[in-house]
Amino acid sequence: MKTSRKQFITTGVSSLFAGAFSNKLNAQYYAVPNTGSVEVAFNDEKYWHTIRQLFPLSKDFIYLNNGTMGPSPYPVIEAVKKGMMDGDQLGSYSGWENTATKLAKFVNVNDDEIALTHNVTEGINIACWGLPLKKGDEVIMNTHEHVGNALPWLNRQKVHGIVIKTFTPSLTAAETLKSIEALITKKTKAIAVPHIPCTQGQIFPIQEIVNLAKSKNIFSVIDGAHGAGMMPLNLHQIGCDVYISCCHKWMLGPKGTGFIYIRKDFQDTLQTYFIGAGGDDNKWNMMSNPPKMENYATSAHRYYGGTQSLGLYKGVDAAIDFIENIGQQNIYNRINYLGKYTQDELLKLGDKIELITPTEPQSRCAVNGFKIKGIESAKFYQTANDNKIKIRVVPENGLNSLRISTHIYNNTHEVDELIHLLKKQL
Numbered sequence: 563m564k565t566s567r568k569q570f571i572t573t574g575v576s577s578l579f580a581g582a583f584s585n586k587l588n589a590q591y592y593a594v595p596n597t598g599s600v601e602v603a604f605n606d607e608k609y610w611h612t613i614r615q616l617f618p619l620s621k622d623f624i625y626l627n628n629g630t631m632g633p634s635p636y637p638v639i640e641a642v643k644k645g646m647m648d649g650d651q652l653g654s655y656s657g658w659e660n661t662a663t664k665l666a667k668f669v670n671v672n673d674d675e676i677a678l679t680h681n682v683t684e685g686i687n688i689a690c691w692g693l694p695l696k697k698g699d700e701v702i703m704n705t706h707e708h709v710g711n712a713l714p715w716l717n718r719q720k721v722h723g724i725v726i727k728t729f730t731p732s733l734t735a736a737e738t739l740k741s742i743e744a745l746i747t748k749k750t751k752a753i754a755v756p757h758i759p760c761t762q763g764q765i766f767p768i769q770e771i772v773n774l775a776k777s778k779n780i781f782s783v784i785d786g787a788h789g790a791g792m793m794p795l796n797l798h799q800i801g802c803d804v805y806i807s808c809c810h811k812w813m814l815g816p817k818g819t820g821f822i823y824i825r826k827d828f829q830d831t832l833q834t835y836f837i838g839a840g841g842d843d844n845k846w847n848m849m850s851n852p853p854k855m856e857n858y859a860t861s862a863h864r865y866y867g868g869t870q871s872l873g874l875y876k877g878v879d880a881a882i883d884f885i886e887n888i889g890q891q892n893i894y895n896r897i898n899y900l901g902k903y904t905q906d907e908l909l910k911l912g913d914k915i916e917l918i919t920p921t922e923p924q925s926r927c928a929v930n931g932f933k934i935k936g937i938e939s940a941k942f943y944q945t946a947n948d949n950k951i952k953i954r955v956v957p958e959n960g961l962n963s964l965r966i967s968t969h970i971y972n973n974t975h976e977v978d979e980l981i982h983l984l985k986k987q988l
């Protein structure tokens with residue numbers, strides 16, 4: 563049952579404020595408001611300010627680049643430290659496996675459909691090399707791919723002769739879907755696209771893309787680098803074969819953590835190449851003649867192998883708790899609000915600014931891409947940097963544009979600072 567925000571404020575936030583403004587780290591810094599079942603207004607600046615205090619992110623600059631790296635809040639950092647300390651004090655080796663269960667719940671799938679990885683690129687390599695593809699088979703991708711999704715597939719093209727066909731994202735979801743449909747031939751075996759391209763943060767119509775793939779017996783492999791943590795995810799509902807994400811961007815978790823979802827019924831279609839401890843049914847035997855292994859583990863955990871960092875995965879647990887305490891829907895609402903605010907402010911600057919992110923609500927969220935007419939993006943990037951504002955230049959697809967990405971630790975004043983700087987250049 564939803565409690566009112568007023569009730570929450572009186573019971574929860576007062577103690578948080580007490581700690582938040584102190585310079586010393588103390589337990590109150592880690593007191594994340596428990597609003598998961600409360601609807602928080604996306605523009606409740608007082609509330610979101612308390613959230614900002616939970617991040618050690620320096621206030622010496624304005625950070626508008628969550629799309630590259632999501633700074634962790636104190637509770638995550640503390641959990642990493644504690645996880646390392648526990649492991650090293652007790653000499654324990656395991657405990658990290660439980661994170662798969664927590665992540666599975668977080669994205670609404672089953673525990674045996676998630677394998678932990680270290681980043682998105684690792685998960686993409688598992689999927690790309692495991693798909694049963696032969697020379698001449700076609701894979702649909704887009705021209706805005708991040709290098710982490712592009713290179714594994716390009717390498718497979720080089721090594722195995724698969725054929726990559728590309729479309730360029732359109733300004734509406736419907737047109738993007740049409741462009742994908744137009745590329746499908748009898749040889750199309752996979753659609754391997756991002757949920758949200760890194761370039762201008764457009765939300766692809768992922769449900770429709772997966773439905774289209776399913777209707778034509780085409781594999782769907784989604785690069786969800788920007789999905790997890792930005793919005794509530796129900797991967798069973800989406801129905802893709804594979805969804806790959808990381809915990810170090812929108813989930814605000816430790817860097818070097820990620821996961822791959824492999825749909826249960828798809829697990830035996832995907833060939834396993836990378837394997838180690840936990841990857842088989844534990845019947846491998848080097849003393850039989852000949853030495854042999856029998857079956858893969860009957861879960862996505864077949865991709866495990868080797869020592870993992872207990873601390874990092876305890877940090878992922880804490881990141882999920884952090885998100886769920888605040889509420890993933892509340893986070894989405896705030897992020898979406900800041901993204902729309904940024905877009906509106908950019909549009910107000912007139913035709914000297916070319917917004918390259920769609921404005922239709924279903925295709926935009928936290929990330930905005932733009933170009934400045936007559937000014938090199940690299941030059942403005944440097945100006946922003948000199949003025950202590952961190953954004954990203956986007957060389958992908960020859961765009962040479964700029965990208966602003968905002969998360970819950972940001973506010974509209976920070977966006978205003980960037981807009982002010984832009985105005986001075988126009």
Ligand SMILES: Cc1ncc(COP(=O)(O)O)c(C=O)c1O
Pocket residue numbers: 629630680681682683684708710711756758759760785787788808820
């Ligand atoms: C869309 C997209 N895919 C893949 C990656 C690669 O992620 P990772 O560094 O976790 O491998 C990124 C990173 O920015 C990305 O934005």
